[in-house]
Structures are given as C-alpha cells and as structure tokens.
Amino acid sequence: MAKTFVFKLPDIGEGIAESEIAQLHVAVGDVIAEDQQLIDMLTDKAAVELSSPVAGRVVQIHGAPGDKIPVGGALVTLEVSDEAADDDAPVAAATHGAAVFNPVAAKAASADDSAPPHASEPRAREGLPVAASPATRKRARELGVDIAQVTASGPSGRVTREDVERHAAPPRATAVDDDAVESIKIIGLRRKIAEAMQRAKQRIPHFAYVEEVDVTELEALRQHLNETHKDRGKLTLLPLLIQALVRAVPAFPQVNATYDDEAGVVSRHRALHVGIATQTPNGLVVPVLRHAQRLDLWARAAEIRRLADAARSGKAKREELSGSTITVTSLGALGGIVTTPVINAPEVAIIGVNKLVERPVVRHGQIVVRTMMNLSSSFDHRMVDGYDAAQFIQRVKALLEHPATLFID
Structure with a gap:
C-alpha cells in the first residue's frame, strides 16, 4: 500500500x-x-x-x-x-x-x-x-x-x-462594465496591518502637531558629505533626522517610550530604537534601527538600507520587526504638505516627514527661495502633553535648521 x-x-x-x-x-x-x-x-x-x-x-x-x-x-x-x-x-x-x-x-x-x-x-x-x-x-x-x-x-x-x-494576458479592449464589483479577501500581512491600525486608532487618543522646517543648510551639508565621502555610501535625509532625535530625545524622555495600557505601565527608554516605516509589496512594515545613538551617519544609512531591503524582500527576521521605541515615517517625494501618521503601538510618538520643496519665504524682511519641509507628527495624548510635544518638535526643528549643532555635545 x-x-x-x-x-x-x-x-x-x-x-x-x-x-x-x-x-x-x-x-x-x-x-x-x-x-x-x-x-x-x-x-x-x-x-x-x-x-x-x-x-x-x-x-x-x-x-x-x-x-x-x-x-x-x-x-x-x-x-x-x-x-x-x-x-x-x-x-x-x-x-x-x-x-x-x-x-x-x-x-x-x-x-x-x-x-x-x-x-x-x-x-x-x-x-x-x-x-x-x-x-x-x-x-x-x-x-x-x-x-x-x-x-x-x-x-x-x-x-x-x-x-x-x-x-x-490582458483582454482586448471591450465595453466597460461600470457595474462590476471586485471582491478581495483581506488576508496575510494586509489583514495584520488593518488590525494593528484599527487597534491603534481605537485605543490611542492621537493628536497631531505640524511644523515647517527650513532645511536649506541641512541639504547643503548632506550634498557636501555625499560629494566628499563617496566611498562611504550615500546619505539621505533620514540619518540626519535621526541624529536630531538622538540630540533631542534625552530632554524629552516621555516621547521615546512604550505604553502598556492594560498594565497601566509606561516604559521610558534610554536607548533609541527607531522604527523605519517601510512600504513593501505586501504592505507597510516597520523594521527597527536599534541603538541609533551608537551609530554614525553612514552606519545608520547602511543599516537603514539593509533593513528596508530585508523588509521588501520578506527576509526580515522577527527580531528586526519589533522593539522600536519611536517611529519615523516618510512618503519621500509623495510626502505631501501635511500627513496624520498613525502611532505604531505600543509607542507613544511617530515623526512624519513631508516632501522637500523650494518656495519663497521672508527672511530678515527679504523674500528669498529656501528649501522647506514639514514635520507632521502624532503623539499619544495619554502620555505626552501638547506643550511637551510642541517643545520637542521645536527642538528638532532648531537642530535641523542649524546642522552644526547636530554634532555638538
């Protein structure tokens, strides 16, 4: 048999x-x-x-x-x-x-x-x-x-x-049935994302704070570093933004935290484990840049690329997809003017990066063209007060607008 x-x-x-x-x-x-x-x-x-x-x-x-x-x-x-x-x-x-x-x-x-x-x-x-x-x-x-x-x-x-x-093969052009309905079962990662977003919005009282940032000098620094250190790899804006978080977070420990709302315990983290929201063919996942405070700009950039590649190919390990303490999200060139990012629970803060645009601004009574970018961030109002969130983002803004201060202890 x-x-x-x-x-x-x-x-x-x-x-x-x-x-x-x-x-x-x-x-x-x-x-x-x-x-x-x-x-x-x-x-x-x-x-x-x-x-x-x-x-x-x-x-x-x-x-x-x-x-x-x-x-x-x-x-x-x-x-x-x-x-x-x-x-x-x-x-x-x-x-x-x-x-x-x-x-x-x-x-x-x-x-x-x-x-x-x-x-x-x-x-x-x-x-x-x-x-x-x-x-x-x-x-x-x-x-x-x-x-x-x-x-x-x-x-x-x-x-x-x-x-x-x-x-x-795609069918030849025929008359379009405008009453057609396509029903798609939500399964796999898409269902996990939907469930996580629903829980976050149901259980976390979000509030948003949006501030514009003049990144003209920061962009000049980034381009200069890429020109003079080509052998070290390309820098995007993200490693510099994380450097600003490294400098700002110690004065605002309430934003680098996770909250267990069932146990009623908030954990404030000394280490900065940054979640990097990454779009993949199967949906949005958040690999984690661990101990960002220990890495220089190029090490951060290399690790971000590695994590993003692993996430998009579905090869990210389980431990690389958990344990973040604050998340950064960006749609790059599609970043729009303002977004309202959803907090990556159990974290209490998420920093959203909008697109860079050149536009006229008034400086010292003169109209000049500057490179501007908005930061659209969300906070858990149970753990972070509006005043503290505003102070935190203003600190990040100041660091980005005066990039030399990113490297001064």
Whole structure:
C-alpha cells in the first residue's frame, strides 16, 4: 500500500499557538524535492518560510491563504516512498494510509509541452483535478493565475504553459462594465496591518502637531558629505533626522517610550530604537534601527538600507520587526504638505516627514527661495502633553535648521 506523509505546522517560536497561511508554493499534483519550499506562514511579526523535509507528490493541501492553522495542524499531505514515510522528520509528523494518486496529473508531469493542442473547458467547471506539469504550475503561481480556471489545450485535457500565459494576458479592449464589483479577501500581512491600525486608532487618543522646517543648510551639508565621502555610501535625509532625535530625545524622555495600557505601565527608554516605516509589496512594515545613538551617519544609512531591503524582500527576521521605541515615517517625494501618521503601538510618538520643496519665504524682511519641509507628527495624548510635544518638535526643528549643532555635545 502507498504511503503518505503529513507535513504539520511546527512550533515556530515565541509561544505562537497558531499561524496564518500567507502563500502556497505548491499545488496538488506537484512533485517536489526534499527541502523545497512548500508554504509561507504569517505570524504577528514576520512571514516564515517552511520547506518539505521529504521528497514526494502533493496529494492534499489543508487550507488556503488566510486560513489560520494551529501548531501541530496538518498543512500538506505528500505521497512518499516507504523510507520517507517512516522517517521521523524534526518538523513534521508522518502518518500512514491510502494515497490519493492522480494518474492524469502523473502523466502530465512527464509529458512534453510541445504535444498537439486539444482544447477543453477549465477543470474547475467539470469538478476534475487539473492536469499540468510542475513547471506550468509554477508559471501560473508567478502570474497569479488560478490554474483551475484555465482552459486546457494539451492532450487529455492538460493545461500547458501557453494556456496559462494566454489566460493571464490582458483582454482586448471591450465595453466597460461600470457595474462590476471586485471582491478581495483581506488576508496575510494586509489583514495584520488593518488590525494593528484599527487597534491603534481605537485605543490611542492621537493628536497631531505640524511644523515647517527650513532645511536649506541641512541639504547643503548632506550634498557636501555625499560629494566628499563617496566611498562611504550615500546619505539621505533620514540619518540626519535621526541624529536630531538622538540630540533631542534625552530632554524629552516621555516621547521615546512604550505604553502598556492594560498594565497601566509606561516604559521610558534610554536607548533609541527607531522604527523605519517601510512600504513593501505586501504592505507597510516597520523594521527597527536599534541603538541609533551608537551609530554614525553612514552606519545608520547602511543599516537603514539593509533593513528596508530585508523588509521588501520578506527576509526580515522577527527580531528586526519589533522593539522600536519611536517611529519615523516618510512618503519621500509623495510626502505631501501635511500627513496624520498613525502611532505604531505600543509607542507613544511617530515623526512624519513631508516632501522637500523650494518656495519663497521672508527672511530678515527679504523674500528669498529656501528649501522647506514639514514635520507632521502624532503623539499619544495619554502620555505626552501638547506643550511637551510642541517643545520637542521645536527642538528638532532648531537642530535641523542649524546642522552644526547636530554634532555638538
């Protein structure tokens, strides 16, 4: 009798009792190798990639993206050799039973994609399993195509790569249905972001404070440093803004804090762990620049780039996505004039950077063109009084407008 191997959700740490399916990398009928990536699971902190401890054929997937699976719950069932089924893999439990063998998919896995076309209806309409090679299934996942909806042209109703790409191709211009509605299930990181934003707005009494800053001299300094220290990497505005926070925060410890509102305890931090709000293909995440006060400008810039790259590629570690004490957020050139950033709970302050613009201002009775930037910040009014927040931002403003003071103890 054929053997099956049930890959179960392992204990992925931090006392996590369940995890959400973020992305599937295999489909029923796929033949996979040992250590091939199977599935991504989403915790409260990060996505975790899980790979198969054995080689085999996928015969059942126990969930879809958005489903929550408890630790120890079944994820994927594989048809395997007797030796693999009996192997006590460290991250899965093996069970025995009748295998569900799909002869159509087995034939498709070894068939030549150059076979003569033979059109058939999508398998989903017939209630039949989809016949397609692993390469074709991979291409479908890359294009975001539900292979069960693809009309097959291969022999015996097999879906070919050309079928998938034809299905994914944009349709020719037709009359627009202005009554059409697209319903999208909110899952994965987007759902985590939505839940976090909702909790923050429900539980934190935000108040905003906006101030304009003349960064003409700061920009001149930044450009000079980039010209004279090209070998050290490029500086953006962000490392200089963090330098201003390093100087300003010691006099305003109430803004570099986290608040546990259930325990009624506020923790004021001596170290400056700056959350860097980062837009990724899957939504906004906040990797953490730890001990910013210990780093020089170029070390900060390099670490910010590394963290942003890790976040955007989904490779950031869980410990790199938690533990911030104050967050900086910026939309760069899209920064607008004013924003109202949402506090990254349990923090009590977030500093928003708006775009730099050249505009006329009055200085000493004369109209001159200066480089201006607004800081749009939000504070938790339970822990930070308006007067203190205004003083703090005014201190940051003064440091940025007189950049020599950023480096004077």
